[in-house]
Amino acid sequence: MKILKNFIIIFLLLTFNNLYANENSERNEITKNLRCLICQGQSVYDSDSDFANSMKILVDKKIGEGLSEKEIYIYFKEKYGDWILYDPGLNKNTYLLWLLPILIFLFGGAIIVKSFILKK
Amino acid sequence: MKKKLIPYLIILIFIIIFAVFYKSLKDTNIYTPETKINNDIPIFSADLLLLNENSTSTEIFEFDKFYLLNIWASWCVPCRDEHPILMSLSKNDKLTVIGMNYKDNKKNAKSFLDELGNPYEKIIVDKNGTNSIEWGAYGVPETFIIYNNKIIKKYIGPINQELLKEIQKIIK
Numbered sequence A: 001m002k003i004l005k006n007f008i009i010i011f012l013l014l015t016f017n018n019l020y021a022n023e024n025s026e027r028n029e030i031t032k033n034l035r036c037l038i039c040q041g042q043s044v045y046d047s048d049s050d051f052a053n054s055m056k057i058l059v060d061k062k063i064g065e066g067l068s069e070k071e072i073y074i075y076f077k078e079k080y081g082d083w084i085l086y087d088p089g090l091n092k093n094t095y096l097l098w099l100l101p102i103l104i105f106l107f108g109g110a111i112i113v114k115s116f117i118l119k120k
Numbered sequence B: 001m002k003k004k005l006i007p008y009l010i011i012l013i014f015i016i017i018f019a020v021f022y023k024s025l026k027d028t029n030i031y032t033p034e035t036k037i038n039n040d041i042p043i044f045s046a047d048l049l050l051l052n053e054n055s056t057s058t059e060i061f062e063f064d065k066f067y068l069l070n071i072w073a074s075w076c077v078p079c080r081d082e083h084p085i086l087m088s089l090s091k092n093d094k095l096t097v098i099g100m101n102y103k104d105n106k107k108n109a110k111s112f113l114d115e116l117g118n119p120y121e122k123i124i125v126d127k128n129g130t131n132s133i134e135w136g137a138y139g140v141p142e143t144f145i146i147y148n149n150k151i152i153k154k155y156i157g158p159i160n161q162e163l164l165k166e167i168q169k170i171i172k
Helices: A002-022 A023-031 A050-064 A070-078 A096-117 B002-026 B077-090 B106-116 B130-134 B161-171
Strands: B045-048 B053-056 B066-072 B095-102 B120-126 B142-147 B150-156
Touching: A023 A070, A050 A070, B045 B142, B053 B161, B066 B077, B066 B161, B077 B095, B077 B106, B077 B150, B077 B161, B095 B130, B120 B130, B142 B161
Parallel strands: B066 B095, B095 B120
Antiparallel strands: B045 B053, B045 B120, B066 B142, B142 B150
């Protein structure tokens, strides 16, 4: 009986925790990927500035309106430009950023293949 | 043949790296926000200060008219500096000055206007700051020039005499 009682208490505690942890998870995930434009190197999630707090409220509102994560990013990108996203899309300003690592990786791979595998 | 290629390749890589760094060396590292213009104005509905009524964007902004939207707050010091300029702009027939009261309380906002005068035809209340974000604003003060429901110009920070001349040129 005592074991059952303890089990129920632990079970309840665990489920309550879960409820709280999930409350803002979608909002937190989105605000972590949005740059606080008036702060130095902080995301909207990290910041407590006026701007960031309003952004959080607006993200909540947009989630409430049924917008998906991607749609919310597009929405803010239209307002503030690419800079607001921590994960910039591929365009003419960022192609080097995205392609250079792949090129270097391929180049390095080619050297390894050439000097170690083909030599044998 | 292969051995001859390697030095050329290394030189080429160095040239590319040099070019990339040289280009970024000349870029300014002070971030200036992109002022996205020619965006449509957001669709919203908000309370109006002093009038105790609700209004929508389509009611406030009509086609074929110049509007100046100024985001302000009674606690914002630079807003005090630009207020005389807004007062003189409000006398211009071709331009309607609309205010947006940003994160302020009604009492302070009213005494601010009593003290310095009210240049605004209508004042939108933005209690939690979300409305100004929908406009793409960064903070206070900020000024937008609107024509045909499009943002044609945006000024971050207080307006000065130089910008006043620019605004007068735009609405001519």
